[in-house]
Amino acid sequence: AQSVAQPEDQVNVAEGNPLTVKCTYSVSGNPYLFWYVQYPNRGLQFLLKYITGDNLVKGSYGFEAEFNKSQTSFHLKKPSALVSDSALYFCAVRPVEGSQGNLIFGKGTKLSVKP
Amino acid sequence: DVKVTQSSRYLVKRTGEKVFLECVQDMDHENMFWYRQDPGLGLRLIYFSYDVKMKEKGDIPEGYSVSREKKERFSLILESASTNQTSMYLCASTPRLAAYNEQFFGPGTRLTVL
Numbered sequence: 430a431q432s433v434a435q436p437e438d439q440v441n442v443a444e445g446n447p448l449t450v451k452c453t454y455s456v457s458g459n460p461y462l463f464w465y466v467q468y469p470n471r472g473l474q475f476l477l478k479y480i481t482g483d484n485l486v487k488g489s490y491g492f493e494a495e496f497n498k499s500q501t502s503f504h505l506k507k508p509s510a511l512v513s514d515s516a517l518y519f520c521a522v523r524p525v526e527g528s529q530g531n532l533i534f535g536k537g538t539k540l541s542v543k544p
Numbered sequence: 545d546v547k548v549t550q551s552s553r554y555l556v557k558r559t560g561e562k563v564f565l566e567c568v569q570d571m572d573h574e575n576m577f578w579y580r581q582d583p584g585l586g587l588r589l590i591y592f593s594y595d596v597k598m599k600e601k602g603d604i605p606e607g608y609s610v611s612r613e614k615k616e617r618f619s620l621i622l623e624s625a626s627t628n629q630t631s632m633y634l635c636a637s638t639p640r641l642a643a644y645n646e647q648f649f650g651p652g653t654r655l656t657v658l
Contacts, residue, residue: 438584461644472548472634472649473587480644519586523643531577531602532647536586 431456433522435535442510442542450505450538452520462503463521463532464494473519479503490514510542547571548650550635556656563622565653567635574640576618577647578602578610581632593618594640625657 433454442448454460461480465473477488484496494505503520517539521532551566567576575594579587579602589602591610599610607629611619618637622629632654636647 463646465649470553470652470654472651473636473647474649475646478644478646525643531589531592534587536584 431522431524431533433520433533433535435518435520435538437538438536439539439541442540444512444542444544445509448507448510448514448540448542450518450520450540451502452504452535453500453502454520454522454533455501456522456524456533458525459498460525461523462494462496463523464488464492464503464505465519465521466490467517467519467537469516476505476518512542512544515540515542548635548637548648550633550650550653552653553651554654554656556658557625558658559626561625561657563625563655565620565622565633565635565655567618567620567650568616569637569648570616571637571639571648572615573637573648574615575638576612577636577638578608578618578620579634579636580604581634581652587634590620627657629655630657631655
């Protein structure tokens with residue numbers, strides 16, 4: 430079965446430190462990969478995506494993500510965390526074949542950035 | 545600026561009531577989706593639609609139905625609400641032609657069934 434795993438329910442970092450939110454996937458073929466962020470009581474906002482090409486993709490709010498095909502991972506990173514980055518982060522995968530635009534979501538990782 | 549709107553941010557209903565959740569997008573997108581979000585479970589797809597009057601079951605369609613009479617509007621219907629349908633409901637849309645396009649989400653409706 431196709432799936433997305435976010436192995437950490439919560440990630441805690443101090444403001445100014447680098448952050449990583451992990452994501453691995455199990456999908457046949459070469460999928461498209463996405464990260465979304467959700468602030469409290471809000472819908473999901475798109476952060477970035479990997480389609481093809483450079484393994485390091487840059488997105489909104491200073492976030493970036495690194496695609497690693499051999500490890501089937503797509504970890505979200507930021508060099509210097511802000512308190513305002515505290516939110517719920519979702520990794521999502523769309524299999525290229527046989528898709529109507531459906532995404533497979535991970536269960537989410539809560540990021541907490543302390544001053 | 546692209547926009548997906550949902551009819552209510554918060555809704556409280558009683559067991560057995562018929563509940564309508566409305567979603568409207570102004571981006572002329574073909575595909576629309578309904579998800580429910582529960583802590584520790586992430587987002588689960590209830591139904592999706594890739595064209596007017598078309599619908600497909602997602603992963604958890606039981607207890608729900610949908611309606612897509614116009615391209616911009618996708619409604620989720622709880623025929624007889626139950627307490628286990630208390631959840632956050634999220635609507636999303638995406639254009640059909642490019643599978644690499646991201647989905648655009650509405651703000652969500654937090655439904656409580658008493």
